[in-house]
Amino acid sequence: MSLVHRLTLGDVLGEHRRSRPLGTAVVDGDLRLTWPELDARVNRLAGALAADGVTAGARVLWLGRNSFRVLELLLACSRLGAIFCPANWRQTADELAHVLTDLAPAVVVWEESEAVEKARGQVTPDARWVESGEEYESWAAAAEPTDPDADVSPDSPVLALYTGAFDGRPHAALLSDSALVAHSMALLHIRQMEDGFTFLACGPLFHVGTMMFTLATFQLGGTIVVTPAFEPAEVCRLIERERVTQAFLFGPMIDALVQANKDRAYDLSSLRFVSHSPEWDEMITVDDSPWCASGMGGYGQTEVGGMLTFLGLGMGGRGTAGRPSPLTQVRILDASGAEVPPGEVGEICARGGSVFCGYWNRPELNAAKTAGGWHHTGDLGRREPDGTITFIGPKLRMIKSANENIYPAEVERALKTHPAIADAAVIGVPDERFGQSPKAIVVLKDGASATPEEIVEHVRTEIASYKKPRYVEFADEIPKRGFTPDYDALDERYGGGAYPGS
Template identity: 75%
Template sequence: MSVHGLTLGDVLGEHRRGRPLGLAVVDADVRLTYPGLDERVNRLANALAADGVAPGERVLWLGRNSFRILELLLAAARLGAICCPANRRQSAGELTFVLDDLRPAVVVFEESEAAGQARARTVAKARWVAAGEEYEAYAAAGAPSEPAVTVDPGDPVLALYTAAFDGRPAAALLSHTALIAHTMTLLHVRRMEDGFTYLNSGPLFHVGTMMFCLAAFQLGGTNVFTPAYDPEEVCRLIEAERCTHAFLFGPMIDRLVEANAGGAHDLSSLRFASHSPAWDAMITVDDSPWGASKMGGYGQTEVGGMLTFLGLAPGGRGPAGRPSPLVHVRILDPAGTEVPPGETGEICARGATIFSGYWNRPERNAAKTAGGWHHTGDLGRREPDGTITFIGPGLRMIKSANENIYPAEVERALREHEAVADAAVIGVPDPAWGQSVKAIVVLKDGASLTPEQVVAHVRSRIASYKKPRHVEFADAIPKKGHTPDYDALDAAYGGGGHPGT
């Protein structure tokens, strides 16, 4: 074991010693100190090891938000294994793909129709443990001693599915080192202090929630969990637990303001970015670089969350700010040559926070790391003052609320309908969500479909939030080579509102 190594399991062990009274986790009736969390993690790790979870093996979570996600991640960290919290809102087909792709040794799940169907369909052989009483008995059976496993901090510990550019997602792998490095930058920019209490009100399969969950853990603060976003419950938890931060964005904040319009709950402990006069009056407006910049910057799952921070470039010309101190960013042309300031190219990076590649995607990984740089697939430019401007995805993407929706994935689902000859998907401006999905559908000769039938079909194949809100029928899809001509489709069918514009 190197004297320079530090894993997530090591961080937990230090908190057990250094914060014996510190509250680590709050989840409904569950309240765990760091020593209590440490013992549960050890027991769970030993139970997982007995089921064959060894270094490099995968553990999958299929369920809503829970403290058990953090517990599973830390148990995997103690074993050199990989934890993947997956999106339970996916269809049975999507969950089956995840199971067959990841091949987890153990699946911890909440009962749902989709999960049940995926379990019946998958070829993956795994031990399935139901969240709740079965999970508690399973974990309690493990020994309380820390597993005697030497873990390399450079090995992956967290997998998050993302990047469905070719119609299927891939699991981005993040190492102990990458997560700790990203967390330390976030601690600096957000100016987190002792007593930091984070409300996990967003999904933990999303890096935007997970990065702050890990920041609170790294600092020795408190993570508060709620199964799903409910405005009334979020208001209650902020007041009851004196939460200082939460996963929130525009429409979620608007619903909180409505829910607390009468001032029933004291939300003043929350330090958050300014949003509206009513919101600002309820909270403490965050004056840290993170809050003052309206949480601006550029990021993606593959860089641990944020690659650049507007808070590191107050008054800078580029709205994405400057890179984390632990990474290097270059704007490269297709040949891999850095372009001059003011010119557009691909945002590329390397450094401590960069991911370890995608699970089981060797060809894609080789392309993503060509020339010794992580190729983000996104376009940007370096401004004359050195700051970064994010232009938009190199491949078309739709941003609805805080969710990334890739046209290829929705188009694949559309084309699976027996009446559909061809289809394309664009994003159209949406005043509430930024963009919503519009499908342009070409029917086979003699076939007929209603827009409602198209939407229902897509909803049966992929997660509901990815379904089209609008459907138009056409005689043909304009093409650039073999791919849809999205610019022509935008012009013809009202597309726009794309990220970066």
């Protein structure tokens, strides 16, 4: 790619330095950086990283809470063509040791914690370890504030985020500069972000939900306010002091802010956010952008930079996940890779500007995930007749009954709409006539009652009749593996088996 057509995150920073010399880029505690000051720090940091052997493709790992240093490390890696990973510092020592071994970083920037120190002792100490704080500042300050001006392709990976352990271990999804820029532009459009936008990063920056808004604010040239963790009174104080426009918040966090501000000690009116409750709505400015007016969200995952579809592009539509980002394509495909007609369930597959580069050091998985030229999300969905998308649930496995494909996630979704059901899982059991038949394992709500016949009839009214469970068993709980049912345990306990390909 010609340099004339290049646009990396480092390039965006360089433009902001010139175009917004007086603008505030980052606020973290008492620290306030203008765009030129951030640019100079990033250049020094790039020099320090390069002196410790960080070249194109090398990995840099952050193990710590939210900090402005997460952003400047990402930008320094962008200028070097390196890969930056902010890992979940809340993990156990064994989990962190896996990340260290898997990623094999050249440099680790860390905050003191028992788990991090224990993990460090479990791996071969090949990396340069720099403790965040005074050591970090002196390490970076020793380098010159000169742009390395490396020949970096915007299509090479720059950000690694560890995501779901769908096969028993987490994988680092790699996102390029161009993918992050593309996703930011789509989010800017749906959120209707304007000059002066200020985002409070009070959610974890190792999570794509916080990172995507941080980077969209960066792309716009707005102000990023960082706080180490969510603390309700401190978040209220920052919203008032910095006149924050948007923050990473969801239901329980909002409720905590309402409680912290019940005496109206803080002015939260600058916050333009989604309606939540009468008390909340009185404190803030209810926003009418498509993002907020639709209730926020859609369908997304780390591998697409955050959001693949937006509710804001499908308001009033039948689909529960809206329509695709303007910079992506979505197809609902069957097991053979053929597109299924509207109304039929298949795997959500995508390609386009914000789709990731693959997983770090997982060639076989990457080949499977990109079969046929599409990113296979591993999630089930349905395109409705009006073109909107409905997210069904994780694909995980399939039941084959009388030559019909039945996905447990779809049946589970239908089961959970029954007013008496608290939780449910579906397995396939051997059937002499049909090969397999679906069996529902159901947990009833406290004090509720329902018969197997009532449950089966309910599902029949929600989805195609052939997908309804043939058997229903009641249980006290559904065993889980993470957030999803532990299907292996369910099979063993309730007689599952005869799956396709087994």
